[in-house]
Amino acid sequence: MEGHQRNLYLYERFNARVLGVSRDDVTTLRYWAKGLDLTFPLLSNVTSFLGVYFQIQPDGKPIFGRRTVIIDKTGVIRYVRDGSPEYKDILLFLKKLNQEGGKS
Amino acid sequence: MKKKILTILCAAWVVAWLSGCATTQTAPKPYRISPQGTVIWEDELEFAPPPLGWKLLLPEEGGDISIGFMRMEPGAFPSSSSFAYDEEPFGCSTDFEGREKEFFKRFLFNAILEFKMLEKKKVQVVGGEGLQVDVEGKDPIKGEKVRARVIFGKRGERIIGFYMTQWRPIDGTYDMSAFDDFDKFVKSFKFLKKSFYETL
Numbered sequence: 001m002e003g004h005q006r007n008l009y010l011y012e013r014f015n016a017r018v019l020g021v022s023r024d025d026v027t028t029l030r031y032w033a034k035g036l037d038l039t040f041p042l043l044s045n046v047t048s049f050l051g052v053y054f055q056i057q058p059d060g061k062p063i064f065g066r067r068t069v070i071i072d073k074t075g076v077i078r079y080v081r082d083g084s085p086e087y088k089d090i091l092l093f094l095k096k097l098n099q100e101g102g103k104s
Numbered sequence: 105m106k107k108k109i110l111t112i113l114c115a116a117w118v119v120a121w122l123s124g125c126a127t128t129q130t131a132p133k134p135y136r137i138s139p140q141g142t143v144i145w146e147d148e149l150e151f152a153p154p155p156l157g158w159k160l161l162l163p164e165e166g167g168d169i170s171i172g173f174m175r176m177e178p179g180a181f182p183s184s185s186s187f188a189y190d191e192e193p194f195g196c197s198t199d200f201e202g203r204e205k206e207f208f209k210r211f212l213f214n215a216i217l218e219f220k221m222l223e224k225k226k227v228q229v230v231g232g233e234g235l236q237v238d239v240e241g242k243d244p245i246k247g248e249k250v251r252a253r254v255i256f257g258k259r260g261e262r263i264i265g266f267y268m269t270q271w272r273p274i275d276g277t278y279d280m281s282a283f284d285d286f287d288k289f290v291k292s293f294k295f296l297k298k299s300f301y302e303t304l
Contacts, residue, residue, distance in 0.1 A: 006262070035209075037197075088300055091301075091304055
């Protein structure tokens, strides 16, 4: 997440916005964001429907798996990677998407 | 008989040397030495190597460039020094004051030390303005202390960092010659090309 915060100025340049989604409650996320000085929105999804939708909700576990998803301006999922975010890969993809004229 | 033994030893030495070559080929070094004696790191960075006694530390995984050196020093545990260049120091701000605050929230976090600021000053680093912060941290429970120097500089729009830590038993004496080696390393440091982020 700190990597996303460092890259915010580049996301802005590529017409992209970043959101984090977690099953933690709002208060926990607020403390977490404060600790890491994050300024982008974090969504609290305690009931986990987003995790089910994005297929990152392991059965019987109270947390989401880690997945990076890039959605273009038409709502089409264009990029999906599991595990820790590959920041350089994400930036190159957003640059390409922006050059195509797609607003993510 | 003596000649035969010598022949066998020579053959064994050649085999050992070739094995070494084979190892080098499978894991190429990320650096080379220039004719001037400086280190050229992945054709991107250039710096003067520290004196003998400092061992190179490499990150276990890929990612943004981080290079470090370490040396064990005389005296009881934890007497040692290490310094590093970090392409992505803790924090996110692109201004020095903001980054300093963010960085020191997490620097040596796991050691749970009580830090005291010793000195803060503007410096010149990698061809531009920078900020140097010297701190000392103490752990009276474990009986350890650390003196650290952190230098923030800029590469394009982003902040980069150099840091040096020297650990001692709480009643130990710091060896400031290690800080001189660190300062020489930082002073010699150059970027040979634009970073990934500058090319976007």
